[in-house]
Amino acid sequence: MKYVNNKVEDIKIAYIGGGSQGWAWGLMSDLSTADDISGDVYLYDINYDAAKANEIIGNKIKDVEGCKSVWNYKAVETIGEALDGANFVIISILPGTFDEMDSDVHAPEKYGIYQSVGDTYGPGGTIRAMRTIPMYEVIGEAIKEYCPKAWIINYTNPMTLCIKTLYRVFPEIKAFGCCHEVFGTQKLLAQALEDILGIEKPSREEIKVNVTGVNHFTWLTEAKYKDIDVMPVYAQFIEKYYENGFNDGRDDNWLNSFFYTGHKIKFDLFKRFGFIAAAGDRHLAEFCPPKWYLASPECATSWLFALTPVSFRKEKLAGRIEKSQRLVSGEEKFEFQETGEDGVKQIRALLGLEDLVTNVNIPNVGQIPNLPYGAVVETNAVFSDDSVVPVLAGNLPESIYPLISKVVGVQEMIDKGVAERNLDVIFNAFIQQVDIPIDQARTLFDEMVENTKEYLKDYSI
Amino acid sequence: MKYVNNKVEDIKIAYIGGGSQGWAWGLMSDLSTADDISGDVYLYDINYDAAKANEIIGNKIKDVEGCKSVWNYKAVETIGEALDGANFVIISILPGTFDEMDSDVHAPEKYGIYQSVGDTYGPGGTIRAMRTIPMYEVIGEAIKEYCPKAWIINYTNPMTLCIKTLYRVFPEIKAFGCCHEVFGTQKLLAQALEDILGIEKPSREEIKVNVTGVNHFTWLTEAKYKDIDVMPVYAQFIEKYYENGFNDGRDDNWLNSFFYTGHKIKFDLFKRFGFIAAAGDRHLAEFCPPKWYLASPECATSWLFALTPVSFRKEKLAGRIEKSQRLVSGEEKFEFQETGEDGVKQIRALLGLEDLVTNVNIPNVGQIPNLPYGAVVETNAVFSDDSVVPVLAGNLPESIYPLISKVVGVQEMIDKGVAERNLDVIFNAFIQQVDIPIDQARTLFDEMVENTKEYLKDYSI
Amino acid sequence: MKYVNNKVEDIKIAYIGGGSQGWAWGLMSDLSTADDISGDVYLYDINYDAAKANEIIGNKIKDVEGCKSVWNYKAVETIGEALDGANFVIISILPGTFDEMDSDVHAPEKYGIYQSVGDTYGPGGTIRAMRTIPMYEVIGEAIKEYCPKAWIINYTNPMTLCIKTLYRVFPEIKAFGCCHEVFGTQKLLAQALEDILGIEKPSREEIKVNVTGVNHFTWLTEAKYKDIDVMPVYAQFIEKYYENGFNDGRDDNWLNSFFYTGHKIKFDLFKRFGFIAAAGDRHLAEFCPPKWYLASPECATSWLFALTPVSFRKEKLAGRIEKSQRLVSGEEKFEFQETGEDGVKQIRALLGLEDLVTNVNIPNVGQIPNLPYGAVVETNAVFSDDSVVPVLAGNLPESIYPLISKVVGVQEMIDKGVAERNLDVIFNAFIQQVDIPIDQARTLFDEMVENTKEYLKDYSI
């Protein structure tokens, strides 16, 4: 890595999960449009062919019009080759396949447990954590060996537990987790400003927020736009749209565009607790008591949000694989498309090219004093030269403390249970996330473990 | 109050709720058998006649054989007369009547919500708090006016919120809450020592414990007897009795003797979380997710504990009223009976007659660092001359943190909601304690409020 | 105040101490060169004529070439007129006159106590605090009355105690203290990078630092420039210049240009404690044990820094008064000169025009967890729309903890002593800052109080 005239060249990025169709292309797009950084991206994936396809796709980008910087892509067969000497490591993997996710999400339905996403919390999130955390233990150890000074950016869910695991196996790691859910909420607040006050298209970056809580159950305790306190504006906006939802609330991010929500849960949580829940309704619902928003599919519908079936993800994946083939063959041209993610901005800030204040997931060292220290929380942080320093988000307000402290505590238990490969500890965390009798929960838990046992080989099952 | 030859004379005790049949007699018994303290007990009760009856009963005790100290009892018509210049204030009231309690406990049953006690947490505890907290605001203000230097000992439930209220209205108050549930658990541990190790009748005081958590959801993170670590002994005891319960687990305390429990919930919680839940199973069940132990009456039976119907309390009351009449008329003689409560020991310790380490409910100033400061928690404390200092119980262990932190947070919300007489805040705490849909919860909440509106006059309902 | 096309117009700034020659002109210069803000500056000063002169000077600036925004200046006779409805309040006053400062600085010399500045800590800082804090009590009360929502920027020393006072009298105040000392240190680090690594003129803003401690005894625990850790570079720089000082270490800031330092104290503190002391040596010396760097004038010389006599300040003042007259008369033209202060940048950030991360003095709410909460500390903070949020600077490192914790504790005592107008409490803080016998200290203290009694009328002396 070297600095030349306010540009940084020869950056080495390792991309774990580099065969991804979707995230990888987004990153390629963002990298290529950043004109002051360039270098090599090493793609590692358990599906080497997918990584190879992305190598081809990535290397064609230099020739696409609008490309502002040159990045070379290289698929590698071992994680060591990818990590060795890397300056940055991006991790975005699918732990297991959509078949496992199918079990995570749908197996509980026979007990009346519905999940809109199923990748973070609840029964699905728990079982997913059981297979993800051991993978992250391996990744963490490899980082310690091959690139202990690198910055690690994680996108995989369950976010909180991925980051927790990295710090557990290598406490000196420089890792953080990124998530765009807060950005989506900032956009909604921008729409509220437009709708209620007639302000023309504020950008999401102009909405300044104090972020607190945990990933996907993140909250804003303050929101400001110029000299305007956004909280009462949002309250008015909610009065207007509570009943039927906010229809233009469609998230433009390509990742979410198929997942309609009328933001009614977000509105309801604001009315109840006085603060802004800052994630998609499909995520928020899963952290609340099960009968609130997920009592049944009809209940979900009445709250104006969809349960995302895994079959749909499978279909989407098929489409993306086809697109990958077209991009590789040249049949389809790569198009730059801003993802709205902060990843490349964060890299630039860490390189000292421009300060950035944004939200991240890192262990609590006091940024939220009334949550357990060491638990991974989401707050704003200042990114600058080789440094991420959390801002003091402050104590969780009283009204959201019980909801969030429980979630944090349950996730800490899952981490401990998986770290020890202790199924009982995990199960005792599991039963705090469902509202069915313990014996039924045991049957369900055992079934979900059985369904995904391919990925749970180092547990004594 | 004066000290004469290592005795303290002319102590003034104010007893709020002094017409009680039961608690009052227990206190009279304990006071009369303490040979180094004497003085006056002023009895105040909204039922003056009941207080008057206790005056008569109390004043006869001097003549009972075995009486070691002279206490004069006096029923008064105003709280001010009782409190004025008091050295100690004991509060033990029934907020409302058993008719209100009937609604608290049984109204939720139509939604499949069962409560074994219904006076601390859950829907019953919440509605009870709505009528109790305003009463404690009045009591706290009166203490501030009439006896700001007095020590206040509370026995009323919901304990946590009663103490919270006293400190809210008068931050300099010297108040604490007493509860015998930990003692009952110490006795169970003594039985385990006898059963497993053949140790003969250890006393409960000999079992040294580290107490943490909140009232009625209190936990022991350490338990020792001489050089024996009681934890593995208890684990063995549980192995032996888990299936069928421990039948001699009958609590001798007259308050509980009709309420059978096989301690199976206590055993189950130990197996799950590794620490000793230290309250009666009927209490513990109400703090856990509803489907664990209270899914149905049959579920409760299978866990070897009883739901206590309020009708039963009414019957018991009738019996106690008859007994009161017999005691007043002299038909029945007062008999000394050690209550096993620590109240009189605490008074003696606060007077400097003997140090005492026991568990109390007071605001958290750091004794449990990972719970919110200011919330009322239960830990050990050192009682000595005019002083109660909590010991450092330490952070809640990871495995019980999510269960307890949520409970603490919900109780803080109830306090805030009642302090503001804000039904919405209270309702939003209410729905975190039940697992039914929000609209059903609203109907239930409104009904329970309506049922008890006689005592909720200063809310805008 | 209104927003028009990304500009903010009609801002009202109140300037307390607005008759100043120097600071006021710097602010005028910075304001006029910020092209996206404009409005009115109300000048209040106990010397009305001086404020009036600045009104004239300020209003001429619109016509100076290079002026990018229009500000109207208005001298007012009461603080209320200045504050009423203000959006921002700038406070920069001289508490008392240079005659009082003469006593503060030089009276202790007869006891072998030498002070290089004498306005923050030590005997001079203490006596100065005695007259400043009561003034800030008045200012704080006036802000509460006239502009409770305004942002308050303080430049007066003793900084820590001025800010502490404002929060004490009006806890909801939005006040912070600004100081350029850290900037000077960043410049020195930039010079080290140039000198040791040959990097060409890094700007001070490019040196990213973690700031901790208290004003004028501020420390950097991290310093980075792009991918370079500045700490070992600075260590090398110190090896090179320790003996004879760094001669180009002259601070360019016009405020300091007469006050030569070779940075040898800063170098010495780094060698001893491993972290970067981030204030001018003249300030740093006063916080260390008296015999280290201020044992005698010769000692100071040997450490390559000057003691600033107050006579010199008086001379300088005379020159500035003359300059003021020339500016008023038009004999001399106003020239724009960047002050290097962050004040205007902070205003722009608070208006939402651009985020800023910089160091400020505000009460400790956890940004330095091992210093007392509520004490005013200096760390970085994020400035954005109507918001200043401290970053989590972390615990003070072990090696500088004893030096700093003592200073913080002594300043807290001074605040308490002055708040209570209790000379004994102040004296007991005083004797912790000198190393002479208590009886001599009493004589000195009494003399210094007597010398400045004109400004100490509300003490019972």
Next chain:
Amino acid sequence: MKYVNNKVEDIKIAYIGGGSQGWAWGLMSDLSTADDISGDVYLYDINYDAAKANEIIGNKIKDVEGCKSVWNYKAVETIGEALDGANFVIISILPGTFDEMDSDVHAPEKYGIYQSVGDTYGPGGTIRAMRTIPMYEVIGEAIKEYCPKAWIINYTNPMTLCIKTLYRVFPEIKAFGCCHEVFGTQKLLAQALEDILGIEKPSREEIKVNVTGVNHFTWLTEAKYKDIDVMPVYAQFIEKYYENGFNDGRDDNWLNSFFYTGHKIKFDLFKRFGFIAAAGDRHLAEFCPPKWYLASPECATSWLFALTPVSFRKEKLAGRIEKSQRLVSGEEKFEFQETGEDGVKQIRALLGLEDLVTNVNIPNVGQIPNLPYGAVVETNAVFSDDSVVPVLAGNLPESIYPLISKVVGVQEMIDKGVAERNLDVIFNAFIQQVDIPIDQARTLFDEMVENTKEYLKDYSI
């Protein structure tokens, strides 16, 4: 170790420093008069002959009238024999000889630095720590190997750093430090109660105190006797005796009886800071700024306390050696004499024979929240079965915070410096404890190190 009828037999105590003349005899006396514990005491000392002498003396005690329990004494040649399987370990050693102490105490005098004790803080305490900490590293490692479950009671100075070292090398150790200085202050308070209020001979245990701070610079923030607040009584007592000292303030403890003090420093600190300094004046003086009480021998005299010359200690030692010979030969009979130490009470409490609340030195885990966690502090703690739990002493009051926080910080630096055998870190702690120029301090430090180099062999000097 076994329990028989409420007695504990076969206890093994290891006594490190078991050849001591004085402490060892006191312990023997206390053990023999405790009728419910018995067993073996293994005496280990680098002076084996001295241990052997104590073996003989100890084994004769069984036959002395008044002996209530049988203890067998055995001198051993290795620390392993002493520790192996021990239930309790008592450590009371002289690190080096009085020749080293002579340098510690008197070498600084040529720079005008006077020390009244010289074993805890200041130049003497620092150099003593340099030779003591390495010894405690060895002891801590041996305990980890031979008796990791034993309770360790330390009496050696510097107390704070001895305990810190034990926890540093073996974090799971169960160690605490005991000191009688607080007891002496309780006795003084008892005398104040007698003198001012005419209360007859209150015992020191009846004075209930809240203890805070660090060893030998310990403070009482509350003191109560029955229903009497002792603080105003003490204030009155001070008014009466401030000028000429309290003459009957002679400490009866044989260890101190030759060291007269009029308690004037204790009185002065109370008048200045409002809390009770709870150690002998000779200790207190050393923690305050040097010019306060130790500016010169005359200064000390004026404050009514003596500087203890090491020559005097040597003389005393000679006398004790003679006494030892007489005891061994039988020429003199052993006499029981209550030491007033809590050691045996603590052992009995840890065995579960009786609860005890007393002051101890252990690492801060929150008992004093505004001091650094991990530093060793002195507060009350509850002793019961195999358990020492600190009470929550609370934040240090503002008025004593700067004095104590600095001391704690300096001691932490010494620990770090010695742990790393880094003379520079130690020196930088050294210069914070003297008020002489740095170059003189260096000369002194080097001389003191040279003088004691026999015991500093593992430093690179």
